[in-house]
Amino acid sequence: MSRPTPPTYKTRNWPAYNQALKRRGSLTIWFDPAMKWKAAPTGKRGRQADYSDAAIQTCLTMKVLFGMALRQTTGFVESLLRLIGLDWAVPDFSTLSRRQKTLNVNIPCRGSDGPLHLLVDSTGIKVEGEGEWNARKHGGTKRRVWRKIHIGIDEKSLEIRAAEFTTSDVGDAPMLPELLDQIPPDQEIASVTADGAFDTRKCHDAIAARGAAAIIPPRKNAKPWKPDTAGAIARNDILRTSKRV
Numbered sequence: 746m747s748r749p750t751p752p753t754y755k756t757r758n759w760p761a762y763n764q765a766l767k768r769r770g771s772l773t774i775w776f777d778p779a780m781k782w783k784a785a786p787t788g789k790r791g792r793q794a795d796y797s798d799a800a801i802q803t804c805l806t807m808k809v810l811f812g813m814a815l816r817q818t819t820g821f822v823e824s825l826l827r828l829i830g831l832d833w834a835v836p837d838f839s840t841l842s843r844r845q846k847t848l849n850v851n852i853p854c855r856g857s858d859g860p861l862h863l864l865v866d867s868t869g870i871k872v873e874g875e876g877e878w879n880a881r882k883h884g885g886t887k888r889r890v891w892r893k894i895h896i897g898i899d900e901k902s903l904e905i906r907a908a909e910f911t912t913s914d915v916g917d918a919p920m921l922p923e924l925l926d927q928i929p930p931d932q933e934i935a936s937v938t939a940d941g942a943f944d945t946r947k948c949h950d951a952i953a954a955r956g957a958a959a960i961i962p963p964r965k966n967a968k969p970w971k972p973d974t975a976g977a978i979a980r981n982d983i984l985r986t987s988k989r990v
Contacts, residue, residue: 774825776803776825776826776829776831778831780799780800781797781799782796782797782799782800782833783795783796783797783800784796784797784798784800785797794844795834795836795840796834796836796840796844798844798848798849798851799851800833800836801836801840801841801844801845801848802848802850802851803822804818804819804822804835804836804841805818805841805845805848807821807822808841814838815838815841815842816838818838818841819835819836819837819838819841822835823835850908852905852906852907852908852927854899854902854904854905854906855902855904856899856902856904857899857901857902858901859935860933860934860935861899861906861928861932861933861934861935862899862900862901862934862935862936862938863897863898863899863900863906863907863925863928863934863936863937863938863957864897864898864899864900864938864939865895865896865897865898865921865924865937865938865939865943866895866896866917866939866940867893867894867895867896867917867920868893868894868896869891869892869893869894869913870891870892870893870894871890871891872890872891872892890913891913892910892911892912892913893910893911893912893913893915894908894909894910895908895909895910895911895917895920895923895924896908896909896924897924897925897927897928900938906927906928907924907925907927907928908924908927909923909924916942917939917940917942917943918942918943918944918945918947918948919947921937921939921943921947921948921951921952922947922948922951925937925951925952925955928955933956934952934955934956934957935957935958936957936958936959936960937952937955937957937958937959937960937961938960938961939959939960939961940961940962941961941962941963941964943961944961944962944963944964944967944980946970946974946976946977946980948961948976949961949974949976949977949979949980950974950975950976950977951976952976952979953974953975953976953979954975954976958979959976959979959980959983961980961983962987963980963983963984963987967984968984969981969984
């Protein structure tokens with residue numbers, strides 16, 4: 746049996762095609778003049794921060810997008826602010842280096858209509874060591890180091906709504922309350938879906954505290970918990986339902 750002939754396409758609307766190719770290289774960077782660039786007073790003793798988390802995140806975003814070093818990033822942001830006529834001071838490279846270690850990153854999202862259905866899981870990232878093929882072929886000559894990313898994803902829009910970066914020895918379940926804390930309090934959460942590793946009291950209590958339904962399969966040897974919290978009661982209901990299925 747002969748293979749079917751692949752379809753061929755011929756460009757006929759050249760003006761629109763050329764404009765589309767030009768738009769691929771178009772770059773727009775917009776700074777909101779109402780943005781809080783300077784840090785608000787904390788009321789604590791000691792020297793106050795000069796720049797807000799939003800300012801630090803903006804500079805570090807430019808660094809990652811364009812693959813620049815910290816000193817180059819400060820010069821790049823200074824030139825952008827000068828072009829648009831904003832007299833904001835730019836953090837120096839040492840400030841960026843220090844603040845990026847403890848920065849609480851604000852993840853922008855469009856959101857979806859209605860309550861949030863959150864999907865939670867984690868994955869590993871190798872940050873040091875031989876490649877997979879070389880390690881299998883030659884055994885590897887260097888210690889392999891892994892990191893874990895714990896993420897919460899909007900089921901409808903598939904946007905990342907929460908993320909945490911930890912060492913490889915941190916379990917999945919202890920990070921769920923921190924992921925839920927990243928969801929704004931005024932955001933209604935309808936359900937939280939995760940695997941059996943999250944079948945713990947703290948996870949169910951954290952989900953119940955947000956008024957959400959936990960979609961977590963109980964473990965094979967799961968037993969009913971003492972019904973002293975809303976999370977434990979909801980989990981016992983899940984366990985009874987799973988045994989009837």
